[in-house]
Amino acid sequence: MTTVVNQPAAGGAAQQAAGLPRLLPAAPEDLRAHLARYGPAPYRNQSGALIADVEASGLTGRGGAAFPVHRKLAAVARAGVRQGRTVVVANGAESEPASRKDELLLQLAPNLVLDGLQLTAEAVGAAEAHLYLHYAPGPQILRALAERAARGLDRIAVTITQAPPRFLAGQETAVLNRLGGGPALPTFQPPRVSERGLGGAPTLVQNVETLAHLALIARYGPRWFRAVGTAAEPGSMLTTIYRPDGKAHVREAAIGTPVRTLLGDGAGVQAWLVGGYHGTWLPVPDAAGITLDNASLGQSGAAAGAGVLAALPSGRCGLTEAARVTRYLAAESAGQCGPCLNGLPRIAAAVAELAGSGHRRQTLDDLKRWSGLVEGRGACHHPDGTVRFVRSALVVFEPEIQRHARGHCSVGNHGATDRAPFLPLPPGMPTSEEDWT
Ligand SMILES: Cc1cc2nc3c(=O)[nH]c(=O)nc-3n(C[C@H](O)[C@H](O)[C@H](O)COP(=O)(O)O)c2cc1C
Ligand code: SF4
Numbered sequence: 001m002t003t004v005v006n007q008p009a010a011g012g013a014a015q016q017a018a019g020l021p022r023l024l025p026a027a028p029e030d031l032r033a034h035l036a037r038y039g040p041a042p043y044r045n046q047s048g049a050l051i052a053d054v055e056a057s058g059l060t061g062r063g064g065a066a067f068p069v070h071r072k073l074a075a076v077a078r079a080g081v082r083q084g085r086t087v088v089v090a091n092g093a094e095s096e097p098a099s100r101k102d103e104l105l106l107q108l109a110p111n112l113v114l115d116g117l118q119l120t121a122e123a124v125g126a127a128e129a130h131l132y133l134h135y136a137p138g139p140q141i142l143r144a145l146a147e148r149a150a151r152g153l154d155r156i157a158v159t160i161t162q163a164p165p166r167f168l169a170g171q172e173t174a175v176l177n178r179l180g181g182g183p184a185l186p187t188f189q190p191p192r193v194s195e196r197g198l199g200g201a202p203t204l205v206q207n208v209e210t211l212a213h214l215a216l217i218a219r220y221g222p223r224w225f226r227a228v229g230t231a232a233e234p235g236s237m238l239t240t241i242y243r244p245d246g247k248a249h250v251r252e253a254a255i256g257t258p259v260r261t262l263l264g265d266g267a268g269v270q271a272w273l274v275g276g277y278h279g280t281w282l283p284v285p286d287a288a289g290i291t292l293d294n295a296s297l298g299q300s301g302a303a304a305g306a307g308v309l310a311a312l313p314s315g316r317c318g319l320t321e322a323a324r325v326t327r328y329l330a331a332e333s334a335g336q337c338g339p340c341l342n343g344l345p346r347i348a349a350a351v352a353e354l355a356g357s358g359h360r361r362q363t364l365d366d367l368k369r370w371s372g373l374v375e376g377r378g379a380c381h382h383p384d385g386t387v388r389f390v391r392s393a394l395v396v397f398e399p400e401i402q403r404h405a406r407g408h409c410s411v412g413n414h415g416a417t418d419r420a421p422f423l424p425l426p427p428g429m430p431t432s433e434e435d436w437t
Contacts, residue, residue, distance in 0.1 A: 278385025
């Protein structure tokens with residue numbers, strides 16, 4: 001069960017400019033409530049007209065890479081003029097197992113996402129739109145589409161496709177392969193999907209949260225958007241937060257918010273995981289001063305990613321957590337490229353060995369060497385993200401590695417006080433250290 005931590009005050013989004021949340025209403029909003037709050041989608045009746053506002057807003061993608069949205073819009077619009085056809089895709093795959101924000105956004109504010117999809121379609125001149133979802137479409141999204149169709153609000157039809165529950169299924173080339181009728185596997189680039197995507201057409205793939213922000217920027221403008229966030233990274237972002245209670249809470253936070261405001265002051269916590277399973281472990285309290293923006297996080301080698309933040313409590317073994325997630329990531333590789341086929345299983349086995357009792361002298365050196373060998377060598381960033389997660393675990397849990405080497409564990413005599421898994425993985429994955437054998 002995912003809870004929303006911050007709920008909106010009464011009043012439309014414009015009145016809430018400086019306040020949050022902007023995106024998440026207290027309860028699922030049907031079309032009538034959505035129109036009462038926001039009015040209809042503000043079409044410009046001119047392809048490309050929205051792009052300047054998006055550029056001025058400084059909106060970046062909320063699917064993980066924080067790429068400037070206006071650059072993708074402009075690239076697809078340009079390529080569309082040359083090729084005569086473009087496609088837009090709302091990416092709601094939410095393939096990161098710890099993330100809950102896109103699912104919740106689609107439940108609570110489906111019309112905001114659909115407005116964003118229609119507005120981007122207009123901006124890039126698209127005649128084809130897709131919504132790609134992790135789950136079978138829920139009642140809120142189906143109702144929203146039906147109500148919009150009945151009112152004739154949408155200019156182009158939206159096709160829904162369900163993603164398989166795999167970590168890579170949300171990567172943009174995997175998305176397009178799936179939409180094209182094939183398996184959701186990444187493929188090599190170039191050309192970029194903005195040049196040659198679905199069916200060869202220039203294609204815009206945006207995360208569903210990105211589209212919801214864009215739908216508000218189209219109404220209230222760049223200045224409104226910049227009323228929260230930092231000058232370099234404006235706006236807010238949805239985060240999925242795991243405090244030591246292990247429950248998922250979704251909270252919309254201004255970019256630049258102190259991470260301790262979201263995760264707590266670090267009492268009873270040994271480490272923070274920032275950016276999800278392609279993210280970075282940070283030691284607490286060393287990281288206590290960081291803020292939720294890539295400028296600050298980058299100084300510690302971290303990034304906000306898709307907004308997954310976790311505070312690992314002191315009573316858990318961080319090494320065991322790292323080993324479980326690394327094994328999951330290795331198992332999730334598509335096995336198409338050498339680094340994933342040969343490197344990730346070895347890396348996962350080595351992290352599992354460190355998490356056990358006593359490891360071979362060679363293991364740490366091997367792990368560091370293999371990490372260097374897989375980096376930057378895959379068709380997609382899966383090996384790089386996995387290595388980032390593992391490297392940071394080796395640093396943050398270094399004292400733990402030494403203890404395990406001697407057959408001990410700091411959170412109990414070779415065993416954490418609480419051996420239940422902390423970080424969520426899909427069902428069917430290993431749940432304890434014993435599962436490694
Ligand atoms: C392994 C992997 C998994 C990804 N999964 C998702 C996902 O589930 N949802 C998503 O929006 N983006 C995901 N992305 C990022 C997409 O490739 C793409 O950059 C994004 O959908 C673009 O939207 P944005 O610019 O609005 O963030 C993933 C990337 C990688 C490398
Ligand atoms: S790098 Fe790995 S996950 Fe990415 S395409 Fe190649 S095999 Fe698949």
